[in-house]
Amino acid sequence: MDLKKVLVADAVDAACVELLKEHSIEVDCKYKLPKDQLIAEIPNYDGLIVRSDTKVTEDVIKAAKKLKVIGRAGAGVDNIDVNAATARNILVLNTPGGNAISACELTCSLITSLARNVIPAAASLKAGRWDRKLYSGYELYGKTLGILGLGRIGREVAIRMQAWGMKTVGYDPIVTAEEAKQFNVESLTLEQIWPIADYITVHTPLIPETRNLISEAVLNKCKKGVRIVNVARGGIINEADLLKAIKTGQCGGAALDVFEQEPPTNPITLELIQQEKVIATPHLGASTAEAQIRVAVEISEQLVALTGKSKKIYHYPGSNKQKRIGKPEEIDRG
Numbered sequence: 001m002d003l004k005k006v007l008v009a010d011a012v013d014a015a016c017v018e019l020l021k022e023h024s025i026e027v028d029c030k031y032k033l034p035k036d037q038l039i040a041e042i043p044n045y046d047g048l049i050v051r052s053d054t055k056v057t058e059d060v061i062k063a064a065k066k067l068k069v070i071g072r073a074g075a076g077v078d079n080i081d082v083n084a085a086t087a088r089n090i091l092v093l094n095t096p097g098g099n100a101i102s103a104c105e106l107t108c109s110l111i112t113s114l115a116r117n118v119i120p121a122a123a124s125l126k127a128g129r130w131d132r133k134l135y136s137g138y139e140l141y142g143k144t145l146g147i148l149g150l151g152r153i154g155r156e157v158a159i160r161m162q163a164w165g166m167k168t169v170g171y172d173p174i175v176t177a178e179e180a181k182q183f184n185v186e187s188l189t190l191e192q193i194w195p196i197a198d199y200i201t202v203h204t205p206l207i208p209e210t211r212n213l214i215s216e217a218v219l220n221k222c223k224k225g226v227r228i229v230n231v232a233r234g235g236i237i238n239e240a241d242l243l244k245a246i247k248t249g250q251c252g253g254a255a256l257d258v259f260e261q262e263p264p265t266n267p268i269t270l271e272l273i274q275q276e277k278v279i280a281t282p283h284l285g286a287s288t289a290e291a292q293i294r295v296a297v298e299i300s301e302q303l304v305a306l307t308g309k310s311k312k313i314y315h316y317p318g319s320n321k322q323k324r325i326g327k328p329e330e331i332d333r334g
Contacts, residue, residue, distance in 0.1 A: 013296035098295035099286035110255035141165035146197030206233035225252035
């Protein structure tokens with residue numbers, strides 16, 4: 001593939017730009033372009049690199065006269081109209097494993113924070129109160145963690161929370177029971193998970209089958225006081241239903257790093273964020289120095305591989321000489 005000029009539309013680590021330039025690819029960095037400006041700019045480029053901020057819509061893709069590849073420095077491609085790209089023979093790439101450890105570690109920290117009321121207790125103490133009894137928590141030892149999605153992130157979460165003494169059960173339509181057993185997760189159906197899980201964490205992509213996966217109907221099937229964690233994608237959990245469950249006590253707490261709208265302005269989302277039993281963070285799953293470097297390098301390596309300009313870098317979809325991290329079945333879907 002002949003890639004002469006690439007537009008980097010969202011801030012990525014400098015390693016991405018450096019690697020592309022090392023292989024004689026011209027790079028322009030123009031961050032957070034409004035849609036009309038992006039449409040005006042995109043005809044000049046063979047490649048486009050984004051993260052989460054830039055939405056690569058059908059209108060943008062139609063305006064791209066020379067575009068051959070769109071790369072997302074991160075997991076998932078829900079901000080890219082893949083159908084429109086495919087219709088124009090534009091390759092869409094991402095870096096599914098680059099932020100797996102970072103997202104996993106945030107998930108685990110949120111689970112432990114929910115169990116021990118860390119956030120509200122810290123805020124209370126800073127406000128000058130000494131509310132030891134009010135913020136008494138629960139041990140994780142012996143509790144059941146339901147993991148929805150057993151890709152890289154889900155598996156890493158399972159391994160770490162097992163060290164806390166949690167029983168791990170999970171659901172993934174692609175991962176077999178035998179594969180799940182290899183990392184000590186009991187494979188169950190969703191209907192089997194709802195009534196037994198003390199904590200539920202989601203690690204799936206946002207697709208039609210997972211939108212509103214956790215709704216009022218599901219929450220009512222769960223244990224009273226179940227705690228919910230989402231470091232995957234906004235929209236997997238119905239926020240209005242979750243708010244209702246928090247208020248009634250059916251849900252004992254939630255930790256949310258992602259939202260249906262980012263940044264959130266919807267009144268329901270804003271009310272949900274303000275609940276004391278809710279820990280809310282501004283989409284920090286991949287926000288570590290290590291993950292930012294990793295996804296930046298991985299997406300630039302894939303673009304370089306497509307050009308055939310390097311004998312050392314040959315990692316690209318469909319290649320007979322793929323340089324992979326982990327086995328093909330370990331590629332994360334969330």
